């Protein structure tokens with residue numbers, strides 16, 4: 001039976017030792033309550049809930065899935081009760097404004113909780129996760145009346161939320177969406193259309209569901225400039241028993257995340273209310289997109305961590321063959337598979353991505369706090385850095401999260417392919433993370449095209465300056481030389497390659513598309529290299545000041561592994577980036593014959 005144990009030691013290390021959370025919280029206005037004691041008490045409680053309540057439901061959710069019956073959706077056994085417990089403990093309100101019933105704690109703390117909950121049971125975590133997106137949208141763009149009516153209920157957890165963007169003919173290209181919103185004399189709208197793939201669109205966990213829907217006004221311009229955003233509740237607040245013309249037509253039968261309902265939602269002249277200005281729906285959505293995308297980046301970390309924990313237990317337990325240099329456990333009929341270099345490579349890859357990914361997400365989460373709390377230059381700086389790092393965190397971490405989940409299956413051998421061990425579920429569940437919230441390809445174009453080239457490299461410089469400063473400060477630190485030296489070189493190369501692609505793109509825009517995913521992955525490996533260097537520096541300082549804990553030695557050894565075995569992947573990415581678009585574009589469409 002697979003298990004999940006919250007990695008409290010590593011969370012504490014990243015949060016407090018590497019990222020100095022205490023100072024970070026002190027520097028935020030109105031966050032005096034986030035004292036170290038309080039923060040660790042919250043994390044410990046969240047860990048208990050994740051381990052004891054959600055983790056045992058993970059396989060049940062996969063086996064039972066959600067059931068559709070005449071428009072009603074039943075979630076798997078135990079999901080509803082777990083949600084009630086979550087609400088009674090006040091978790092939905094943690095990082096939301098006190099004025100609407102929230103606890104006013106920082107977003108970054110909310111993300112730690114999401115990590116615990118999501119790693120234990122990703123499918124379950126999506127129900128409150130989608131609500132969180134809806135809350136952020138209302139918080140940023142809702143009127144006071146909308147906040148009092150809807151936000152308060154979402155914060156309390158009485159109601160849940162969804163994000164309704166996708167339609168059958170458009171997912172990436174939302175400019176083509178057709179859902180209509182007809183203005184009514186009382187200021188409301190009648191919303192009609194069909195949305196597909198709506199996560200948590202219908203379920204039995206809460207008394208009402210607040211759909212945040214993208215739709216078009218009758219006179220709207222074509223394309224993305226004619227999209228508006230609406231609140232469309234399942235039931236109007238004045239009558240929680242009557243239908244508001246919103247129905248779930250069916251559930252998708254899908255590869256993974258079976259415990260989460262993925263719904264076809266029909267809106268049939270449903271009453272809705274405009275959020276934000278007309279035709280500015282996509283702009284409104286973008287304001288919380290960074291947080292939502294970080295939420296999906298977490299899924300990469302979740303599947304890497306879960307895969308690592310369970311495959312580590314297995315690798316220490318499973319006896320097969322002897323170590324190449326002679327028996328490591330002569331008393332046993334064979335050695336545990338953890339002695340074999342190739343098994344270790346897979347375990348260390350999972351560990352490097354899980355722990356590095358945690359550092360990157362917590363780093364980004366602190367930027368979210370800063371962008372929210374400050375004004376002026378400080379806010380702009382945090383926003384710009386976050387805008388640059390978010391597509392990297394989302395796409396890179398989900399790609400390597402899937403890789404790590406796959407290693408988990410491989411470590412179990414044939415047993416990994418058998419359902420009861422849970423490893424194949426981890427692979428299936430992780431696969432969606434590279435698709436929703438913008439596919440890897442879309443994140444890559446966003447990074448290279450919009451964020452880097454369209455700012456003439458300014459966004460990249462915002463990060464490379466930070467890396468440069470770190471390297472300069474540690475240049476004479478002998479213990480860190482093996483990390484700092486390659487980072488100095490990569491930092492320089494990153495700028496040069498960007499320039500080369502930018503030059504080629506002036507002649508041919510396909511050069512951007514052709515280099516984009518390789519560029520994003522290259523950027524991911526470098527950014528994670530910086531995270532590993534930061535962690536190695538902290539671990540080294542602890543050892544130098546007398547700590548004899550194995551934990552710090554393991555950090556240094558994992559950093560070595562990352563720099564020796566993972567970071568060199570940048571070499572082949574440089575080659576493929578340099579090879580340009582010709583080999584991709586020269587084959588005529590009609591010549592793709594088979």
Ligand SMILES: Cc1cc2nc3c(=O)[nH]c(=O)nc-3n(C[C@H](O)[C@H](O)[C@H](O)COP(=O)(O)OP(=O)(O)OC[C@H]3O[C@@H](n4cnc5c(N)ncnc54)[C@H](O)[C@@H]3O)c2cc1C
Pocket residue numbers: 163164165166169170171172173196197198199200254262432435436437438439440441442445513
């Ligand atoms: C389980 C699940 C849950 C979901 N939850 C939600 C939800 O809650 N709310 C919601 O609104 N949506 C949701 N989605 C929809 C999801 O966000 C979309 O599936 C996703 O955005 C991709 O859109 P698409 O499926 O239409 O693919 P398409 O847009 O048709 O893309 C097909 C392929 O073409 C590539 N592509 C497209 N354009 C480009 C380009 N310019 N350059 C390079 N490559 C390109 C894509 O990367 C992809 O590989 C969910 C989907 C699933 C499967």
